[in-house]
Amino acid sequence: MKSFENINVRSVKEAVGLLQKFNGEKKTAQVVSGGTELLQLMKERVATPQYLINLKTIPGLSYIKEERSGFRIGALTTLTEIEENKSVQEKLLFLSQAAGEAASPQLRNAGTIGGNICQRPFCWYFRSASFTCLRKGGELCYAVTGDSRFHAILGGGPSYIVHPSDMAPALIAFGARIKIAGPAGEKTIPLEKFFVLPQVDYKRENILQPGEIVTEIQIPHPRTGSKGFYHKVRERQAWDHPIVSVSTVLQAKDGTCQEARVVLGGVAPVPWRAAKAEAFLRGKKVDEAAARQAGEIALDGARPMKDNGYKVGLAKSLIQRALLASV
Amino acid sequence: MAQKEFSVVGKRITRIDAYERVTGQAQYTGDIQLAGMLYARLLRSPHPHARVVSIDTSKAEKLAGVKAVIHHQNAQVPWASGGHTHRRYIFNNPVRFVGDAVAAVAATDRHIAEEALGLIEVKYEKLPHVLDPNEALKPGAPKISTDGNLSVGKGNFSAPIAEQWGDLEKGFKEADRIFEDTYISKHVNNAQLEPRASVAKWEGGKLTVWASTQGVSNARTDIAKDLGLPLSKVRVICKYMGAGFGNKNQAQDYDLMAAVLAKVTGQPVKVEFTREDDFIGMHGRWASEQHYKIGVKRDGTITAVELDAVTNVGAYRKQSGNLSGTDFYQIPNFKKVVKPVHTNTVVGANYRAPAYPQSVFGFASFLDQIAHEMGINPLEMFLKNRVRLYANKTPFTSNFLEECAVEGAKKVGWKEKWHKAGAAAGPKKHGIGMALGGYPFRPGLGAAAIRVNPDGTAHVLVGVTDIGTGAKTTMAIIAAEALGIPLNQIQLTNGDTDVTPYSVGESGSRTTPFTGPAVIAAAEDVRKLIFNVAAPQLKAKAEDLDLRDGKVFVKSNPSQSLPLGRAVARSGELIGRATTNPTFKGLAGKSFAAHFAEVEVDSRTGHVKITRYVAVHDSGTIINRLAAESQIKGGVVQGIGMALTEELLIDRFTAIPLNPSYRDAKVPTHLEVPEIEVVFIEHPDPYGPFGGKVVGEPPITPAVATVANAIFNATGKRIKELPITPDKILRAAQV
Ligand SMILES: Cc1cc2nc3c(=O)[nH]c(=O)nc-3n(C[C@H](O)[C@H](O)[C@H](O)COP(=O)(O)OP(=O)(O)OC[C@H]3O[C@@H](n4cnc5c(N)ncnc54)[C@H](O)[C@@H]3O)c2cc1C
Numbered sequence A: 001m002k003s004f005e006n007i008n009v010r011s012v013k014e015a016v017g018l019l020q021k022f023n024g025e026k027k028t029a030q031v032v033s034g035g036t037e038l039l040q041l042m043k044e045r046v047a048t049p050q051y052l053i054n055l056k057t058i059p060g061l062s063y064i065k066e067e068r069s070g071f072r073i074g075a076l077t078t079l080t081e082i083e084e085n086k087s088v089q090e091k092l093l094f095l096s097q098a099a100g101e102a103a104s105p106q107l108r109n110a111g112t113i114g115g116n117i118c119q120r121p122f123c124w125y126f127r128s129a130s131f132t133c134l135r136k137g138g139e140l141c142y143a144v145t146g147d148s149r150f151h152a153i154l155g156g157g158p159s160y161i162v163h164p165s166d167m168a169p170a171l172i173a174f175g176a177r178i179k180i181a182g183p184a185g186e187k188t189i190p191l192e193k194f195f196v197l198p199q200v201d202y203k204r205e206n207i208l209q210p211g212e213i214v215t216e217i218q219i220p221h222p223r224t225g226s227k228g229f230y231h232k233v234r235e236r237q238a239w240d241h242p243i244v245s246v247s248t249v250l251q252a253k254d255g256t257c258q259e260a261r262v263v264l265g266g267v268a269p270v271p272w273r274a275a276k277a278e279a280f281l282r283g284k285k286v287d288e289a290a291a292r293q294a295g296e297i298a299l300d301g302a303r304p305m306k307d308n309g310y311k312v313g314l315a316k317s318l319i320q321r322a323l324l325a326s327v
Numbered sequence B: 001m002a003q004k005e006f007s008v009v010g011k012r013i014t015r016i017d018a019y020e021r022v023t024g025q026a027q028y029t030g031d032i033q034l035a036g037m038l039y040a041r042l043l044r045s046p047h048p049h050a051r052v053v054s055i056d057t058s059k060a061e062k063l064a065g066v067k068a069v070i071h072h073q074n075a076q077v078p079w080a081s082g083g084h085t086h087r088r089y090i091f092n093n094p095v096r097f098v099g100d101a102v103a104a105v106a107a108t109d110r111h112i113a114e115e116a117l118g119l120i121e122v123k124y125e126k127l128p129h130v131l132d133p134n135e136a137l138k139p140g141a142p143k144i145s146t147d148g149n150l151s152v153g154k155g156n157f158s159a160p161i162a163e164q165w166g167d168l169e170k171g172f173k174e175a176d177r178i179f180e181d182t183y184i185s186k187h188v189n190n191a192q193l194e195p196r197a198s199v200a201k202w203e204g205g206k207l208t209v210w211a212s213t214q215g216v217s218n219a220r221t222d223i224a225k226d227l228g229l230p231l232s233k234v235r236v237i238c239k240y241m242g243a244g245f246g247n248k249n250q251a252q253d254y255d256l257m258a259a260v261l262a263k264v265t266g267q268p269v270k271v272e273f274t275r276e277d278d279f280i281g282m283h284g285r286w287a288s289e290q291h292y293k294i295g296v297k298r299d300g301t302i303t304a305v306e307l308d309a310v311t312n313v314g315a316y317r318k319q320s321g322n323l324s325g326t327d328f329y330q331i332p333n334f335k336k337v338v339k340p341v342h343t344n345t346v347v348g349a350n351y352r353a354p355a356y357p358q359s360v361f362g363f364a365s366f367l368d369q370i371a372h373e374m375g376i377n378p379l380e381m382f383l384k385n386r387v388r389l390y391a392n393k394t395p396f397t398s399n400f401l402e403e404c405a406v407e408g409a410k411k412v413g414w415k416e417k418w419h420k421a422g423a424a425a426g427p428k429k430h431g432i433g434m435a436l437g438g439y440p441f442r443p444g445l446g447a448a449a450i451r452v453n454p455d456g457t458a459h460v461l462v463g464v465t466d467i468g469t470g471a472k473t474t475m476a477i478i479a480a481e482a483l484g485i486p487l488n489q490i491q492l493t494n495g496d497t498d499v500t501p502y503s504v505g506e507s508g509s510r511t512t513p514f515t516g517p518a519v520i521a522a523a524e525d526v527r528k529l530i531f532n533v534a535a536p537q538l539k540a541k542a543e544d545l546d547l548r549d550g551k552v553f554v555k556s557n558p559s560q561s562l563p564l565g566r567a568v569a570r571s572g573e574l575i576g577r578a579t580t581n582p583t584f585k586g587l588a589g590k591s592f593a594a595h596f597a598e599v600e601v602d603s604r605t606g607h608v609k610i611t612r613y614v615a616v617h618d619s620g621t622i623i624n625r626l627a628a629e630s631q632i633k634g635g636v637v638q639g640i641g642m643a644l645t646e647e648l649l650i651d652r653f654t655a656i657p658l659n660p661s662y663r664d665a666k667v668p669t670h671l672e673v674p675e676i677e678v679v680f681i682e683h684p685d686p687y688g689p690f691g692g693k694v695v696g697e698p699p700i701t702p703a704v705a706t707v708a709n710a711i712f713n714a715t716g717k718r719i720k721e722l723p724i725t726p727d728k729i730l731r732a733a734q735v
Helices: A012-024 A038-043 A079-084 A086-091 A095-100 A105-110 A113-118 A167-173 A275-281 A288-299 A310-325 B018-023 B058-062 B110-117 B133-137 B168-174 B216-227 B253-265 B275-281 B357-374 B378-385 B401-412 B471-483 B511-538 B564-571 B625-644 B703-715 B726-734
Strands: A005-008 A029-032 A051-054 A064-067 A070-074 A177-182 A185-190 A213-220 A226-233 A244-253 A256-265 B038-044 B050-056 B066-071 B101-107 B121-126 B161-165 B177-185 B197-203 B206-211 B234-237 B269-272 B283-285 B287-296 B302-314 B334-342 B347-349 B428-440 B446-452 B458-462 B490-494 B545-548 B551-554 B557-563 B574-580 B590-602 B607-618 B676-680
Touching (some): A012 A051, A029 A038, A070 A086, A079 A113, A244 A310, A256 A310, A288 A310, B038 B110, B038 B275, B058 B066, B066 B253, B168 B287, B168 B302, B206 B216, B216 B234, B253 B269, B287 B357, B302 B347, B357 B378, B357 B428, B357 B625, B378 B401, B446 B511, B458 B471, B551 B564, B557 B564, B590 B703, B607 B703, B625 B676, B703 B726
Parallel strands (some): B038 B269, B206 B234, B283 B347, B607 B676
Antiparallel strands (some): A064 A070, A177 A185, A244 A256, B050 B121, B197 B206, B287 B302, B428 B590, B551 B557, B590 B607
16 A cells, blocks of 8 residues: 555545645545545555545534435445434335445445445456556556456446446435535535446546535435335345346336336446336336336347346346336 | 263364464464564566566665565575476566566565565566467467476476276277266365465574464475575474465465575565465466266266366466366276366466365266256265275275265255256246265374373474364364373474474375374373383382373272372473374275255346255264364355355456455355255274364365256256356356
8 A cells, every 4th residue: 555644634624625725736635434445445556645534533424314305314324324224224115225235244334325425446457456447547448358247238338337336226216315515515416416427437437526525415205105126136145246236116006107216236337227217117007017128128228248248137137026026 | 983982082172272363362474573574575477478578676675664675586596385396486587477476575664565566667578378278288379388388297297197997998888878068167266364474584594484384394395495405494383374275385485585585684574465465476276177078877877987178277387287076986987187287377276175176066067967867866876876996996994975975865855855957936946956075085194292291281292283274173182082181281382393293284184194193102102101100109010000081090990090290290291202104005095075055046136045055074083073063164165155156367368367355256255155064974984093084175075066066956057167156047047
């Protein structure tokens, strides 16, 4: 690991100020929360910040609050806290499950929701200091010629990473919003709009600008009559990112869908919302045939690479299963 | 020999050093701190095959804290570990795989050493490389060794491993059906918990190496030979160790680097590997491609087997590269040709039962497939063809393989649960499978000394390292049993070539069969001395005395007795010793096993859940039940990993390993592993210490095939290439 200076900050404002200052001085600085993801990149020397701005010392940024409009979760809340929260377990259908299936118990105890959403890709080419890939300023996405078994089947190009977060697709299925603090003050946007496709900018996964940090996630209460389903397929039952995950939230009446959210993880460089499938489902009776067709529509346009074709069928069958379990 | 005769042997005994290990008091190699000690880090080749044109270390040497940089130009030390000694140095030029060591830096702390690696400027001239062993054998393939890519073995010439008996042609003529197919296994890393480490220190021309090794004696021999030192000028110490599974046998290149760096700096040096170093820089299990031709009678009896295989031993030959999975079957006519091949990949060498699990996977999968195609129940197929005579001619010292299979089948409920492959309804498919396995039980050279102190305690001295198997406890149990004193009166010192007697090396399941008999003989030796000094005190003849529960007594009148301490009091201490070298003439030794697994395969996701695992073992008398069960479970876990997830992936263009970590190489977690039910078929072996055979290596051997066969029974699709990951299961389901 390259040596660096750690700065404990006491407020969001201080953190934003420092980020701005270092950015102005052309020094590299990065915020750190649980450090579970960032320190690994630093050990590999893929990330070599000169300064770490430690958000953990900011009081009052770790909370789960249930309000009339929904839940508010502070950026420093750990995945374990989300997994174990009683109200989350009761009201947010599968969010506790998604948190509880991410990473490993040790990582969940230290890893925060803010860090989870901002984590960098777990693509082996990106993670290895031996490859200067597109995302690290190189000229190639090595997955194109190399081993692409875990890479994107949707939304790829010119980079083919899959977004690693398990929390993000689940949260998007609930219509979550994300609060960002920056030099210009605070803003709150739909979480879905937070992520960036490589065709827009292949060097970043999200819209955060230098000086900006995530402070809160807001989750509206699921509408009455909503049911949800979450399933994460992986090779190993712990300590493994998804091959494909599906999150569905369906509001239905007498088996007829009124509103649907279908979000896939592990298939695209961003959490992948299957908007066309959602539109197709609206007003439909959700039976075997409709569920199957929704799966087909969701994967329409999938462009598998050399080694990841199996993900297409897997995603289709997962969507089908999720929808049938959501009515 | 009935169990009741033993006072300690056969019980469930926690390790004698468990407390030190779990409280952090145990000093592993990485924990050692010496005054003035430097820290070293290694620079590894980023290229699979390249000539090192120049190395400029001036910038690295200028970095404050850097004390020495060594590389092929200033440290030409041969590295002969493993016996396959051909032309390998601690730094090689050309470098032959991504991860081959190029230089080592010693500095005042590890961060400086690591920083310095980035300042070494190496100019490489890239050479053509080859990753696939079949490609490597083609004429015109890049030459990795000057002798060609078919590896040079112990015999000092390039030749396949060949074995043959019976009349192959006749065997195939007698067959009613002949089957041919190919099975493929991949490179998996040993993934032992303790990363490699070594500390070297020179004192008055004598070198001491604290090594994380599976054999202090052979590490000493290797280090002395490689550095050109007299044996007596090298001391190797290994007290605690966090496992090796075969990849810490003997001495390794980094032990030699530590020694050289310590010599040039005049300061002690510690080398520690990162986990990545461990995955890419040392070795894992050799991958294989096994082509079988098998002839069988209508009733399933094997008439002939021909195995033609290549194994990938990587850039250097370190071990045999053999395949021995056919060992557990009675094959009247047999021919095997295994070609160990060099490629520009990390070395393939010893990993727990080196030549077995990959090869049992191939052969037992194929046998299961043949049973399926002939409409024979696999249990019947395995029972019918189980081995009776080693290599179709030599009887075993003991063989309860049949009982293992029969008992296991009963326990798992084979009769009720087995069904036709792929027959289960619904998306979650139940499957059940089995396979046979085991490992050679060999006798050999062992040595031990026992000091009996005037306080009635005994101090056992053995050379063995405890690589995590509980060997120290095993030796203490054997000593307590043989001496006749309680286990808590035993102390033990191990793993120090200046202090402890010779040990062959704790690999190949040799610890108990080699050193166990020596401990028994040393106990007998010291008992004689005890009886001699006790005889006048008890006014009896020495030959009329016995020692049990720490008391010396007259056999005919046990109340006429003396506490051991009192008997010895006036002798200062008594020392018994023994060097033993038992053999079994005209016999072969083997521990046997039959494993059974039930799985649930989700046909929608390709996920395999192992729901039950039964492991039945014939290892003779069990010396420590707790340790033996742990060994079986550990072996099964490794087999499950190899069957379902583990593989070191190499990028096909750059030859860079893609997943050199626990997370990405997918070592199994608790969630992948069911409760493993262990059953011992306990018949004492006439040649083993207290009737015990071997336990360490057998359990991994049938585990991969057992899981693979259960998956086949569930899905009806045979996956012939490891590991059996969800993508393969999903793809197979589509055809
Ligand atoms: C081995 C391993 C396996 C994993 N498996 C999974 C998995 O299966 N599923 C899954 O979802 N995740 C997985 N993860 C990711 C894990 O959930 C994250 O490491 C964790 O949630 C990140 O939280 P952290 O607080 O430790 O982040 P840090 O490591 O502190 O930071 C991560 C990144 O986010 C940035 N960051 C942190 N906080 C903020 C903030 N408030 N605002 C803006 N940027 C911020 C940092 O600068 C850094 O770039 C895995 C991680 C590891 C190391």
